[in-house]
Amino acid sequence: MAAKRPGALLASTQLAQLMFVQVLRAHIMSSAPLTVGWLRAFGDDRIAPALRLMHGDPGRSWQLGELAKAAGMSRTSFALRFKTVAGVAPLTYLIGWRMRLAERELREGSMPVSALALSLGYTSESAFSNAFKRMTGMAPRRYRVAMAREAGPIEEVVDVEGQAMTTHYRLLKAAS
Template sequence: RQLDGLELFRKATDSVGKVGVGNDFFAIGGHVALDNDRGGVVAEVLPPLIQVDGSSSEASTIRWLLDQLVKEVTANRPGAVLASKQLAQLLFIQIIRFYLAASEPLTTGWLRALNDARIAPALRLMHGEPGRPWRLGELAKQVGMSRTSFALRFKANAGVGPLTYLQNLRVSLAERGLREGAMSVSELAESLGYATDSAFSNAFKRKTGMAPKHYQSVFARMDESTSRHLR
């Protein structure tokens, strides 16, 4: 028979809803909060449903994580909330790993690039130091490839060239920084490797259609409006 999930969990104790005695099976529900800037990129390359084959190499790890999640949710032990969050993150990672290993070749994008053993180290370098003045030759050398081979392979996987990817990454980080407001535009520009505020502004405007200060003021007004509605 059909069940009203909202009604079921309205009567739940410690986030556990039961039907009957609740011994037939245990279903776990949850969600992963993706970053506002890059989350859409993740969602675009993942299917609406990933079914993990019980005979796969990842299945035993996923089964263990699920068992631990059930214990944390039901045992009401100290630190259960924190432990459950960490286990859920590990579960998400294992499911993504299974998908990457079992799926057909991915369409171009950062996830496909991350799954390429020759390209992934370059991605980690750029994400680790986005403000560093990376050059094509330097990145190619770091991964043991020629400039041409690296550039072609990177674009075939990521859909854009290495330096274009770096520029897009910097703008995404700039969007977050401007919304958080922890640094001035000049400080943010310097931290992301731009020699001048003008160079930063031009790069940001090409990608977003707005100058950095305008972008920051727009989101400041949106935050203020949201705060008023929540009062």
């Protein structure tokens, strides 16, 4: 079988991602212009540089003036355009982006909550936990445990020299 060949899993994963990007591009090009949202914001020549900064360094304490400068706009013009294009204010968007990153790390990673808080720009675990709870309705540690329980055992196929081995394991990351 082709699935037992070395690298087959990696190749099929990369191919699926490439196909997804192509389908998304085709959809965007053929549909009506986007009215509001992150995808439209990334397509906006003035707003996109600021978004790239926020996405590239979400833990930085971004100031509206810095983001406006990256966009080549005044603070007021930038804030108005960002909200018009993205649907939310710039710093509200940044908080939302940080929370999406936190959710992913809590689901899939093993970083301690205190370290995650600092990496996302929060000055304390408490400040991060309060923000996370406001967005998700759950404290970070509780969220991690709930996501691990929901995921349950995972079956993973590992291709070693043409032989497929199946292993079962529980998300150990949730225990940390």
